Amino acid sequence: MKPTWLADRDIASVMHPYTNLKKHLDVGPVMITRGEGIYLYDENDRALLDGAAGQWCSSLGYGKANARIAKVASDALIDLPYSHIFRHQSHKSVVELSEKLLALAPVPMSKVMLQCSGSEANDTAVKMVWYYWAGRNQPQRRKIISRMGSYHGSTCASLSLTGNTDYYRSFGLPLDGFLKVSGLNYYRTGLPGETEDQFTDRLAKELEDLIVKEGPDTIAAFWADPVQGNAGALPPPKGYFEKVQKILKKYDIVFVVDEVICGFGRTGEWWGTQRYGLEPDIITSAKGLSSAMQPISAVLVNEKIFSVIAAESDRLGSFIHGYTYAGHPVTTAVTVEVIKVYEELDIVGHVKGLERQFQAILESFRDHPLIGNVSGVGLLGGLEMVKDKETKTAFPKEFGLAPKIEAAGRSHGVLVRVIADRLVFAPPLIITAEELDKLAAGARAALDDVYASMA
Template identity: 40%
Template sequence: MMSQMIYPTTNFASVETLNIVRGDGVYVYDNQGKQYLEGMSGLWCASLGFNNAELIEAAKNQMETIAYAHMFGGKTHEPGMKLADKLSSMVPVDNARVFMGSSGSDANDTQIKLLRYYFAAIGKPEKRKIIARERSYHGVTVGAACLTGLPINQTNFDLPIEALGVLRTDAPHYYRGKKDGETEAQFVDRIVGNLADLIEREGAHTIAAFIAEPITGASGVIVPPVGYYDKVQALLKQNDILFIADEVITGFGRTGNDFGVTTMGIKPDMMSFAKQLSSAYVPISASVIRGDMYDAMVEPCSKLGVFGHGYTYSGHPVACAVALKTLEIYERDNMFAKAAETGAYLQSRLQEFADHPLVGEVRGAGMIAAVELVANKETGEAFKDGKVGYFAANACQEHGLISRPVAGSSLALCPPLITTKAQIDEIVEKMGKALNDTLAFVKG
């Protein structure tokens, strides 16, 4: 029996499969009592596991104090102001200003509007296009879905991609994108060359920003080659194009440092956050911009009119209180450094799968990784459809590990930051069994 739910990102004909009823640390339990190690932190988000008592207490305390207050027109509250100041002090953006919402998608929509307003304010309204990459994931609201570069999120929706001025450039994935005989350095030069041509063709005066996940998630955990971001940033700077770092997955210790931009050597102008900002306990997002961009909008606002953008739940006090507690725990427990150490262990253990007959590439950084399964190990030929990836993820589930098939046939891992080395061993053991099951399935 199906409930009346319309499920997100699923086949309308699908049946209900996994019914999760409770969580304990990094483990979740289904309605049959079966235990799973949640190797994806839900959807790349529950960094502190599934029943952190301090976060629950923070939510309860805030609800008892005041359960809701809004922030339109400068109305405010302590948890909101404190969170904005705390986040501003953490990010590598000068004098960062923070706008809040409830999801990664709405954070990126907000970035589009902030760009529009900012360039109108400084008298350059024609500077409005945004460059996004193939295979990127920036969310699914109508605006964010235009930035996203995955067909599944665009087909059938008649999205206003051109109207929004979204331009597309190469995904920085050497393994999948290289031409025959091309070295990594040649690959980087070719795709950055393509970006330069795109900018030249469109005219830098029409392009506001470039948006990128420092390391991608949904597109298969792509870690760009060394040198890629240096060359991209030099090009953007030369053409006066802003860099928006979509840190919705990579923010807060996920990649072995505080932020993905630190891991990849990026100096962003704007950053988007959600997910681990509150360990996903309550929905909250943040769009961060450079302080001087904010300052430049202050005076022109009297002529342009108010920034008419805000959500009922912008700066929701319960979400802000939980996010503040989350950031406090990260700092107090030295969580980013610990996750870096556990992450290095995860990456080295996953490399053991590199010799497996089904595995084409093992990649990742810190506590995010993917194991790409291929039809032909020698040539790297991909499987034609997602069947093998789904089989492998289901096999993981059978063995009590939650993974996720992404980008066709890559198995993603993004375990909670609190995962121990012994639990990493458990992940690797379970995934190893699932890979062997999958090999038997493929051989038929």
Template identity: 40%
Template sequence: MNAHLLPFTDPRAAEASPPRRMVRGQGATVWDVDGHAFLDAVSGLWCASLGFAPSRLRDAAARQMDELAYYHSFMGRTCAVTDRLSRELTALLPAGLDHVLYGTSGSEAVEAAVKLARYWQAGRGRPGKTRVIARDGGYHGSLVTSAALTSMAYCHDGFHLPADAVIRVGRPHVLRDADPGEDEQAFAARLVAELEATILDEGPDTICAMIAEPAMGSGGVMLPPEGYWNGVQDVLRRHDILLIADEIITGFGRTGRWFGCQTYGIAPDMMTLAKQLTGAVFPLSAVAMTGRIRDGIADHAHGLGTLGHGVTYGGHPVGAAVALEALAMYREMDLESHVARMGAGLEAAMAPVRALPGVLDVRRVGLMMGVELAPGHAARAAAAAEDRGVLFRLIGDVLGIAPPYVTTDAEIARIGAVMADAVRQTARIPKAEPA
């Protein structure tokens, strides 16, 4: 039996069918212990943007480990390299987001953002504003508050999460949730009106923030309909509710611009970042915030004597060095034009898939794509693709695609060809009837 209790896995099923153990990576490909090669079309968990063994990131980590392998950022100390990262990162972030606080995982960044939003509200004399709005289909992590914000039932079941801290609103899933005859704008307007009605019903004085992914990833690659983000921001501003943009997947080019907020015209109060911040080769996350939030937190903490929050590895110098190198690599590849070019290539490679029977929708922004299949087909298509050496992310009826930025043109073509083959093979296999 495997000594590792595996996340997001049925442990009893894993006893009978052990996990595939990866041993090696190069570019967008990983090899398992039996020598099978897999082109990972979703960058692991939407994160390994620079491939699975990027030598420049290894060298940056090694250099930093030789110099200073650890120091913390508590109680009046920090690392020079972490300071450098803060300067570079805030220079890159959308205007206004000019301060950061570090953690190690995405879930931790989300937990910190919520804590800081509450702290900020309490500091300005609104201690009752504590609850957070999150959407159906949203994924924000799997700790305590972050799991409560996540919508998937399997993240809640059995864990006794603080459900009363969360207010759930509808997801912008045009294909599934728009009414018959309702166009994108009308659907967006309805979601925005429902958001406002929910806020009024629950009481704006009880709500500190809304958290949302600019484009939803793990919920099934849901792209916001036109008018949605303008409307949402307008409502939040009117009711004095902060916006936390969860850019843990969308940050660093995934949607075409450096940040999803730029792609969709979002001006958040806070932003959570992780994954592609280091190309996933070192666990580092960040919460970015505007000067207004930072100042409110600073005043509140000053009154209390300290900012009572932090984790041992937050702002780790090796992570900071790796992030600085990843940012340099993004700049050198001219990230936005690189993603535009690769996105167009992915679109062309997937064009034949759109026309196949059983394919309900192919949606893309930048280098992030969701292929929605007729109910019941996606798991078999994912398995058929894996047999052919390409890994997609299975999300209900959707196959997610988010290839590393180092994926070659030939590999992008292969992703399209294998998806088409897998869908064709799946469509030929009749769906098993329930007994």
């Protein structure tokens, strides 16, 4: 029985992102009304195990367990409902949060700039990189290299970083100067007879060849997420970042690591940077930063970058960049409390404790007729779906794989996410061993349903 409040609402009044807007007028939304633990409940009060943590972000789940965080938000709304951080003005929780992030940083970092979303964080980092090179009297270093399969946001600059051509259509993007190298899917793009080590060598050579072709003195930065979330939770091949970082150092190219998905425990470390031995100059983060309880992101910069930016701002009179709600006192107070909860729960240790089981679950899907390959790390994993395992044939777009799998998942009580041809798992980090098994069972049932429908 649907709640009565729905009958009085025009649910078609909402314009939904990443949605077929015309089709939506006919099919309408799946209405989520509440959450508890790792479960969301729809308008019929049906429990749905959230296998994707919302948008990779609800690390602490939902409901009553978060009452202490709600109390912090309530108190902050009373004490200081808003205060900006422009032009030397500040407040207590923005300082506390920045200090905490620097203490947690995986490599030495100097300063934190708070923003409101992952897209804003990456957009801000692009401007910082350009500002940095202007400050070094090399303003021609404007080009930025990222990888196909990576997602870095929806603003014009961050979408230009994103390596998915579907996202550019009819927007007139990407902007000029945003260059791409190949993604990391060895299963899909490895050459016949090519080992994983050879695949890695080829990717590294492609990056260096592009730098040389464009001119090292025109390249500003290289952008990378430790695990390619938008490619379907795809970890890097063996030795990839070791080789890439040598190239970046050789040509004095700024290294920006996008930790928006990977940060705050998702990979079994506080940061994906730690998992893969990265040495970034700039880190962007969001999502798990506040467990999605408030819209916030953070850009961490090392002293090499900050000292040049600071000197350039002094030369110009100001670093003219910022957003109205950046460093919002309610948002920062909540985020400080979320990090305290992470530490008290030992959320990183909890993820490490579940990783072996999670990997075993991923491996168990190799026998399914629709699964060609599996990969994952921490509590972030993906299943590569194929129409034919022998030939690795992908499903045609007109088959509608994603909506079919996701609808079948809901019918079995799980919310799963499909990106391209990969079924992704990224549950709330508080998930238990028993709940992981439930997620796996629901996902397998969904795959079985779609496979049966093909007969």
